[in-house]
Amino acid sequence: MTSVATSNGPVTSTPLIATSFYYSVQGQIRHGEFPLNSQLYVKTCYHHGADWIFCHGIEEGLSQLAIQKSSGGRELVWNFPLQSSWKSTNPHGWPRMIVSLYGPDELGNDDVAYGYGSTVLPICAGHYTRTLAIYRPQSQSLLHKWTSWFTGRRPELIDPKTIALNEGRDVLRMETLGYVTVEFHTTFKDFQSLGYDSSISGPEKTSSTLPIF
Amino acid sequence: MAELHLIGQIIGGTEFSEKTICCRWQLSSGKNWRVLEGATEGQTQLDTPQIGSVSSWNHPLDVHWATRGLQGWPQIHLQIYHLDAYSRTNLIGYASASIPTRPGIHYIDAPAWRPLGTFTEELMRHFIGGGVELADAERIQNGADRSRLRTEATGRVYLEIGLVFRDFKKFGIEY
Numbered sequence: 408m409t410s411v412a413t414s415n416g417p418v419t420s421t422p423l424i425a426t427s428f429y430y431s432v433q434g435q436i437r438h439g440e441f442p443l444n445s446q447l448y449v450k451t452c453y454h455h456g457a458d459w460i461f462c463h464g465i466e467e468g469l470s471q472l473a474i475q476k477s478s479g480g481r482e483l484v485w486n487f488p489l490q491s492s493w494k495s496t497n498p499h500g501w502p503r504m505i506v507s508l509y510g511p512d513e514l515g516n517d518d519v520a521y522g523y524g525s526t527v528l529p530i531c532a533g534h535y536t537r538t539l540a541i542y543r544p545q546s547q548s549l550l551h552k553w554t555s556w557f558t559g560r561r562p563e564l565i566d567p568k569t570i571a572l573n574e575g576r577d578v579l580r581m582e583t584l585g586y587v588t589v590e591f592h593t594t595f596k597d598f599q600s601l602g603y604d605s606s607i608s609g610p611e612k613t614s615s616t617l618p619i620f
Numbered sequence: 621m622a623e624l625h626l627i628g629q630i631i632g633g634t635e636f637s638e639k640t641i642c643c644r645w646q647l648s649s650g651k652n653w654r655v656l657e658g659a660t661e662g663q664t665q666l667d668t669p670q671i672g673s674v675s676s677w678n679h680p681l682d683v684h685w686a687t688r689g690l691q692g693w694p695q696i697h698l699q700i701y702h703l704d705a706y707s708r709t710n711l712i713g714y715a716s717a718s719i720p721t722r723p724g725i726h727y728i729d730a731p732a733w734r735p736l737g738t739f740t741e742e743l744m745r746h747f748i749g750g751g752v753e754l755a756d757a758e759r760i761q762n763g764a765d766r767s768r769l770r771t772e773a774t775g776r777v778y779l780e781i782g783l784v785f786r787d788f789k790k791f792g793i794e795y
Contacts, residue, residue, distance in 0.1 A: 442671055456682075498625040498784045499657045499684045525678055530627055530782040531724055540632065540676030542667055570665075571680055577642070577663035580703075583676045605784040607724035 425597035427496045429462075432528050434591040436470065436487040436506065439541070441585035445475040447483055447510035447521055449587070453491065454525075454571035456500010464491035472510065489591070491528075498603065503527045503571040506587060508541055516559025522584050523564060525571050528591060530605045535591045542581040621686045622793065623656075623786040626694070626719060628779065630664055632676040636712055636732070636775030638702040641675045642666040643777065645699075647683055647719075648761065650692010658683035666703055674778070681781070690793065694719045697761055698777055700732055704749060711753045713774040716761055719781060722795050728779045733771040 436449055451468040453461065473483040493502060508521040524539035544562040546552035555561045569575060598605070626647070633641050647660040664677035685694065700713040713732030720726045736742065737752040745751040759765045788795065 497657075497684075498627060499682060501625075501627045501682065501782075503680060524676075525680075527627055527629060527680065527780075527782065529725060530784055535725075540674065540678060542665075542676055542678070545668070570678060573659045573662045573680055573682075576665045576677075576679060579665035581665050581667045581676075583667055583669040583671060583674070585671055602786045602790070603784050604786070604788070605723045605782070607722055 425600050427494050428598040428601055428603070429492065429494050429596040430528075430598070431492045431594050431596075432464075432489065432591055434489040434589060436485050436489065437588045437590055438482040438484045438486075439473075439508070439585055439587040440481055441483060441521075441541070442481065443584060444510060444512075444521060445483070446472055447508045448472045449485055449487060450507045450509065450567075451487075451489065452505050452507075452567065453502045454505060454568045455493070455502040456497070458497040459493055459495040459500050459502060461502075462492040462494050465489070466491070489589070498530070498605075501527055501530060504589070505567050505571055506539060506541070506589075507567045508587075512556075512559055514557070514559060519559045520561050520563035523567050523570050524587060526589065529593050532593050532595055532606065535593070537589045537591070539587045539589060540583050541585045541587055542583045545580045545582050621688055622788045622791055624685045624687060624694070625784040625786075626658075626681055626683045626685075627782040627784065628681045628725075630677050630679040630681065630698075631778040631780055632667070632674040632678070633700055633713075633732070633775055633777045634674045636675075636700065636702070638704075638712060639675060640666060640668045640703050641700055641712065642703070643677060643679075643698050643700045645679070646697050647681075647694055648697060648758075649685060649687075649694040650689075652689035652692050653685045653687045653694065656684045656686050681779075693721065695761070696730075696779065697757070698730065698732070699757060700775070700777065706749075708749055710749050710751060712751075713777075714754070714757065714760070715777050717779065720783060723783045723785045725780065725782045728781055730777045730779065732774045732776060734774050736770045736772050 449470040470487040505525040522541035522543040524541040529535040664679040667675040715730040715732040717730040
């Protein structure tokens, strides 16, 4: 409590105590590698817990259609900006970004569902690169595989946010088709003053990403 | 009470003899720990990689514990299964890992193994499938009954474990 002398007598006020923290993410979806396909666009959305509120930014994004370099490079470059700011009282339900990929196929059908992937937004402040595996539901039978190839209606998820959930994943049969690289830059406000600590302090080297993919 | 948040994912499995695999997982913790929010067990999707060698499960982990003591720090236990062409599920590995004790984002690779049976059992496994499994997987998780097993290395599972600590320093815990 601090006391301030005013012309009406001393006024006491309690210091401001944070009750929620803010989390802000900038970044981009850099590029993807899909040996079996050469034209795709990305849709992004977020899944978060009930204690989180999306404040600013693009909640559902749609990128351009990226095509491989004509001289034979394998990358599909989107360079798609990501921006989101969040307010929360609880780290549980930390936001996850879900990407869905669509594109035309060789038979000329547009907007064929190509795959899904997700990543949790980094829980530490700093610069992070993530590689997301992109997978899609498998056809259940050979006949289904053929008809979906002809009609361009591949198996797709009714709600892409399913892949950010724990329940109901065990019935999914997927196949991984490629990878997408995403970059994040994160900052916080009042996270530490609420007692939370998510950063590795000290001179020890922080854990590095495994060369997984 | 201090609080711990585990926010991450089970990335996938690799180097198993089979590619169409999924995983059941459980997070266990001691008596001092109480789960406030989040699921502590589940089963991932089944994935067959058409590119690369990692079967991606991309399974979200988000658990919130409150704790009164350091004993019984959480661990994750995994059982990896293969779905074969005849839609049978075969166990191809067990793996366990301790959750790290520092906040931040950690990448863990948990090596998996499977118990070996007798010569006849292995021969049957080769032709028919199946193979021996542990009757009670929990008994081997704390290391006490392991000496009775003969095991073979199978593949590995990659995990991304992000940890947020709350009020640990207030109780004098150093990390």
